[in-house]
Amino acid sequence: MKVILFCQNNYAFGILEPIKEVLVASNDDFIWFIKEPIYNDFPFKSDxxxxxxxxxxAYNSDVIFVPGNEVPHYLRGLKTQIFHGLAGEKKGHFRIRHYFDLYLTQGPYFTNKFNELKIIHKNFDVIETGWPKLDIYGKDKSTYASYKAELLKTHNAKKIVLYAPTFSPKLTSGPYLVNQIKQLANNHKDYIILLKFHPLMAQEWLDVYKDLAKITPNIIFQEExxxxxxLLVADLLVSDTSSVIYEFILLDKPVITFKSISxxxxxxxxNDYDALEMLVKTNLETDPFSKSRAYLNxxxxxxxxxxxxxxxVATVRAYTKTNGVPxxxxxxxxxxxxxxxxxxxS
Structure with missing residues (x-):
């Protein structure tokens, strides 16, 4: 089987890597497609x-895995949507753009909605497989345990708080939590605050938070x-309307959002940005929503x-064997x- 791993944005690398590993193990042929603006970030240049x-x-592929919204219609291969997040409430998540032959869904919430759309459009199929980016959760959640221990030891801290907002101008909390995060860090030296921003976040706010991290020892701006x-090392997530919320909740750890539209x-x-410090303290100490996370999982x-x-990989192999390669x-x-x-x- 010949496979294209199709990357328009750099977040695709972590989603497609587990698929690449399966293809290597099964001796299938594959090629990465990387849009030029993100080429410097591409971590698998030996592939x-x-x-x-x-x-x-010219590659003449059988399957194209796409964790994005578009793929050229003129390429040969089963055009397979595997998604770049779990935030079904975001604008466009369930929009049918007609570029895909097959949707591989993460769970019943998504499967049911896409099956409803399949009845309307009649030009794609839907099969539930789970999401490869989260395979590490089932294999080894302690992968970065030593990294976390060293981080806490270096900063003489007890807890790690991750701030990972969305980039959408209408939904992001980024412009409104600068002072509150600074206050949280200054008042709680036993917290490490990791800042992890979406690749499409506005540069002006990236610069603001980078400057804040430079002058605040227990705030770390992450470029990785x-x-x-x-997600694996953090004890609590702060966000807004981002699919990262669902990725974190699947680890059964507390989340705080601001003005989420989920x-x-x-x-x-x-809705109160000034409540950040109090909410972090409460959720770390009592985790009041622990029982309600089971539904989302x-x-x-x-x-x-x-x-x-x-x-x-098994699904697309069987699908193309039965239906042929478009x-x-x-x-x-x-x-x-x-x-x-x-x-x-073309």
Whole structure:
């Protein structure tokens, strides 16, 4: 089987890496496609990879795994949407753009909604597999235990708080929590505050928080692209309306959000940015929402065996064996124009 691992944004690397490992183990052929603006961040340069669509056309793939919203319709291969997050309430998550033949969903919440849309559109299939980015949860949650222990020891701290807001201007808490995070760090030297921002966060706010970290010893601005490391070591997450919330809740740890628009809030959500310090203290000490997290785990990602990537590869292998490999995807004139504007013509 010949597979394209399709990356438009650098968050795709951590999602696709477990699939790559399965492909290596099964001796399948694969190539990474990396858009040029993110090439410097690409961590697997020893793997076969390209930034050129012409090379993908010549590659003649059987399957294309895409953790993003678009893929060129003119490429050969089963165009497979595997998603870049778990935030179903975000604008566009359930929008059918008609670029994909197959949707591999993370859990019943997503599967049910896409199956409803399948009945309407009749031009794609839906199969539930789990999400490969979270395979590490089922394999070894203690992967970064030594890193956490060293971090706490170095800073003489007891707890790690992760601040990971969304980038969307309408949803992000970034502009409103600068002073509150500074106060939290200054008043609680036993906390380490890790700052992990979305790659698309506005540069002005990245600069503000970088400057804050430079002058505050127990605030650390993290440049590393894969957030999983920081989810595993953190004791509490602060966010807003971001899919990272669900990734963290699946670890059965407390979350605080500000002005979240989620339909499934089973954590501490507040409209008062000034309440940050008090809410962090309360949730670390008493974890008042511990019992209500079970629903989200069951609906959003009930797989804890660490084998979602294996299921994805097995699923597309069986699907193409039964249905064949699509030579291209038939889409509307408007959609073709959009693909040409993003990727160029075939």
């Amino acid at each position: 076969k990879h390209t930034t050129k669509l012409s090379e993908l056309k 692209k894969n957030i999983i490391k920081f 339909e499934n809030i089973n954590w501490e959500n507040s 069951e609906q959003f990602h009930p797989y804890n065996d660490g084998k979602s990537a294996e299921r994805m 030579e291209k995807r038939n889409i509307s004139f408007f959609r073709r124009l959009k693909i040409y504007s993003i990727f160029g013509k």
